[in-house]
Amino acid sequence: MLTATLLLIAVLCAGVLIRVPYAEMSPGPTVDTLGEHNGEPVLNIEGRRTYEASGHLNMTTVRVTGADYRMNLVEALYGWLADDSAVVPHSTLYPDDKSAEEVREENAEEFSQSLESAKVAALRELEIPVGERVVVASVVKGGPAQGRLHAGDVIRAVDGEPVEQPDDVARLVTEHEPGEDVVFTVVPAKRAEAAEKKGEEPTGGRDVTVTTTAADDDKRAIVGIRAGLDHTFPFEIDIKLADVGGPSAGLMFALGIVDKLTKGDLTGGEFVAGTGTIDGEGAVGPIGGIQMKTIAARDKGAEYFLTPEDNCAGALRDVPDGLTLVKVGTIDDALEALEDIREGNEAGLPRCTAG
Known part of the structure; x- marks a missing residue:
């Protein structure tokens, strides 16, 4: 018995000391988009009339272990056995070719883009006009x-040819x-921002000459920018939510x-939660950590969960009691x-169903 006890102690100590390349996902906070x-x-x-709304429309999140944290074997085994957590390879959340800071920046950018898309999709659904313009989304360091060009600069033309979509910029550069x-031909970001605050379209522009270089993977000409679409809205929509990343809200x-x-309440006073990416046309896309999000929603009190149709199969594997999974694609x-x-x-x- 003494030998067995000592062996058990040794195994437990080893389990605590041995680090494994895994990370843990667990239910995160949920926030009512209609509340505070x-x-x-x-x-x-x-700048636009709004109406009081009852009920809940909660966005959901997943809590993950930090990039620098290394689970020990005991924690991993416990996470595998627990119903309210998921243990995944560390590289799933933090790719080996990206630093922790790069992952944070990418998540923040995805969250910011998701807010932009949410505004566009909502206003288009209500048939409220939304303006579009091509901008410098990011500039490659070095x-x-x-x-010479800066994030937020509005791109009017390339070599004198007007651009209407981000792909136009890449096409004209690679010629x-x-x-x-x-x-x-660009309108500087600060001038464009000042015009937007006044509810005006930015005017004028200046020519900026950039010498191309060859892409690393082939002989294409590049200038080291990523073009994107920016939108202008007829009134201000401010979304305040810190410490959240990714596109799933x-x-x-x-x-x-x-x-x-x-007017009226979309929920009829019911507690509805959900998740899903959205694009400017209103298409809903799948997300990660769906089971953790359904647990978080039910723990908060949700009775219905809006589920991207491509996540239904995963969500059905372990549905919390009392939660109805509602399938949505748009x-x-x-x-x-x-x-x-x-x-x-x-x-x-339209409930999620097996198969």
């Missing part, structure tokens, strides 16, 4: 454009050979905006499901 967070409204709309000059923010801008699907919920039409709800 840290004493401030999550959604604040100015690239030819560094110091050059490496070492040739490209002329960008887009759907719930879009629904929150629609609810604030329309913002229209979500709005129709909410209509069924507030009218008590349980039979009409």
Whole structure:
């Protein structure tokens, strides 16, 4: 018995000391997009009439272990056995080719983009005009454009040819050979931002010449920028939510905006939570950590969970008691499901089903 006890102690000590290349996911906080967070409204709309809304439209999150944290064997075994956590390879959350800071920046950028897409999708759903313009989304450090073009600059033309989509910029640049000059007609970011605050379109522009270089993987001409679409809105929509990353809250923010801008309650006073990416056209995409999010939603009190259709199979593996999984593929699907919920039409709800 003494020998067995000593062996058990030795195994436990080894389990605590041995580090394994895994990370843990667990249910994170949920936030009502119709309510307040840290004493401030999550959604604040100015310049347009808004309406009070009851019920909940909660976005959900996943809590993960830090990039620098290394689980020991005992923690990993406990996480594998627990119902409210998931143990995954460390590289799934933190790729080996990216630093912890790069992962944080990428998550922050995805979250910011999801808010932009949520605003666009919501206003288009309400048939409120949204302006578009091509901008410099990012500048590669050490690239030819560094110091000459800046994130947020509005790109009017390349070599005198007007651009309407980000792909136009890449096409016009790659028509050059490496070492040739490209002329960008841009409105500086600060001037564009000042005009937007006044509710005006930025005017004028200046020519900026950038000498191309060859891409590392082939002989394409590049200037070291990523072009993107920026949107202008007819009124201000401010979303305040710190310490959240990734694109998965887009759907719930879009629904929150629609609810604030329309009479009545989308939820009929019910507690609805959900997740899903969204694009400017209202298409809902899948996300990670779906089981952790359904647990978080139910623990908070949700009775319905808006689930991206591509996540239904994963969500069905372990559905918390009392939570109805509602399948959605677009913002229209979500709005129709909410209509069924507030009218008590349980039979009409598009539920997640096996297969």
